[in-house]
Amino acid sequence: SYELTQPPSVSVSPGQTAIITCSGDNLGDKYACWYQQKPGQSPVKVIFQNNMRPSGIPERFSGSNSGNTATLTISGTQAMDEADYYCQVWDRSSDLYVFGPGTKVTVL
Amino acid sequence: QVQLVESGGGLVKPGGSLRLSCVASGFTFTDYSMSWIRQAPGKGLEWVSFITARGGTINYADSVKGRFTISRDNANNSLYMQMTSLRGEDTAVYYCGAAYTYGSGFDFWGQGMLVTVSS
Numbered sequence: 001s002y003e004l005t006q007p008p009s010v011s012v013s014p015g016q017t018a019i020i021t022c023s024g025d026n027l028g029d030k031y032a033c034w035y036q037q038k039p040g041q042s043p044v045k046v047i048f049q050n051n052m053r054p055s056g057i058p059e060r061f062s063g064s065n066s067g068n069t070a071t072l073t074i075s076g077t078q079a080m081d082e083a084d085y086y087c088q089v090w091d092r093s094s095d096l097y098v099f100g101p102g103t104k105v106t107v108l
Numbered sequence: 109q110v111q112l113v114e115s116g117g118g119l120v121k122p123g124g125s126l127r128l129s130c131v132a133s134g135f136t137f138t139d140y141s142m143s144w145i146r147q148a149p150g151k152g153l154e155w156v157s158f159i160t161a162r163g164g165t166i167n168y169a170d171s172v173k174g175r176f177t178i179s180r181d182n183a184n185n186s187l188y189m190q191m192t193s194l195r196g197e198d199t200a201v202y203y204c205g206a207a208y209t210y211g212s213g214f215d216f217w218g219q220g221m222l223v224t225v226s227s
Contacts (some may be wrong), residue, residue: 033212035153035213035214037153042217042219043203048212049211049212084152086153088153088213090210090211097145097155
């Protein structure tokens with residue numbers, strides 16, 4: 001089955017850029033989505049189709065996907081961005097959704 | 109506004125059964141495929157099952173295949189999950205999620221409900 005890997009944690013200072021990676025075989029051939037989840041809350045989609053932002057998501061969130069790695073970038077990180085972030089793809093070959101293990105972003 | 113409201117969670121003994129429900133409002137239910145996604149305590153998100161908008165395609169994660177059955181009632185904007193032969197590792201918060209296309213990801217999420225499998 002298809003697997004995604006993410007770093008367990010990323011630390012960033014306020015105002016700096018946080019980069020969260022998601023890796024998988026030929027991930028660039030799939031559409032990657034990203035979700036933000038704060039403690040006790042449901043996940044919220046922040047990026048879809050690799051680099052599209054849903055309405056209401058701040059411009060500081062951006063995404064890319066090429067080769068074996070998808071990336072979520074948070075520019076000018078704010079304290080409110082501290083959360084767990086999950087990547088997710090649709091694996092067409094097996095008709096399954098797959099989530100990455102998640103990355104905890106800490107704003108120091 | 110968009111709402112997905114889950115119900116049916118609770119405490120069940122190992123080997124028992126439970127039926128989860130999710131009622132949608134605020135969007136065109138029949139335009140969206142629906143999924144169940146779960147999150148074990150302190151763990152990450154795990155996709156469990158999906159059903160396409162008209163119910164023509166269904167699939168399950170290997171971890172629940174043969175034990176869980178997903179269904180939907182488009183007339184009542186409702187999604188269901190019949191869970192049988194429950195195990196301790198099925199203990200999790202269960203979310204229903206709506207996806208417009210496979211590539212768009214999950215646009216809407218329910219508030220989640222806890223299912224605890226314990227004797």
